Amino acid sequence: MPFQPEFPGFCSIARSAPTLSNALEAYPHVSSRTISRYAKRIGRAGEHLVDSILTRYGDHILAAPEDEPFDRLVRRGDRHVTI
Numbered sequence: 001m002p003f004q005p006e007f008p009g010f011c012s013i014a015r016s017a018p019t020l021s022n023a024l025e026a027y028p029h030v031s032s033r034t035i036s037r038y039a040k041r042i043g044r045a046g047e048h049l050v051d052s053i054l055t056r057y058g059d060h061i062l063a064a065p066e067d068e069p070f071d072r073l074v075r076r077g078d079r080h081v082t083i
Contacts, residue, residue, distance in 0.1 A: 024038060024042070061074055070082035071083055
C-alpha cells in the first residue's frame with residue numbers, strides 16, 4: 001500500500017476497516033457479502049473497461065442516465081447501439 005501522509009488538522013485514516021483494495025484483492029473469489037457491498041464500484045469498473053476498449057477502436061460512447069435499461073449508447077456509423 002502506498003504511503004499516505006497525514007496532514008495537520010485532518011483525522012488520520014482508520015486502519016481497522018477494510019479498504020476497497022483489501023476487500024476485493026481476491027476478486028472474483030470473494031464472498032457474496034463483499035460483492036454486494038461493492039456492487040456499484042465493481043459495475044462502474046466494468047463500464048470503464050468497456051468504454052476504454054471501445055474508445056480504442058474509435059467508437060463514440062454516450063453514458064445513459066441511471067434509470068435507463070442500458071448503460072451506454074455506442075455510435076456505429078449512422079446507428080446507435082445500446083449496451
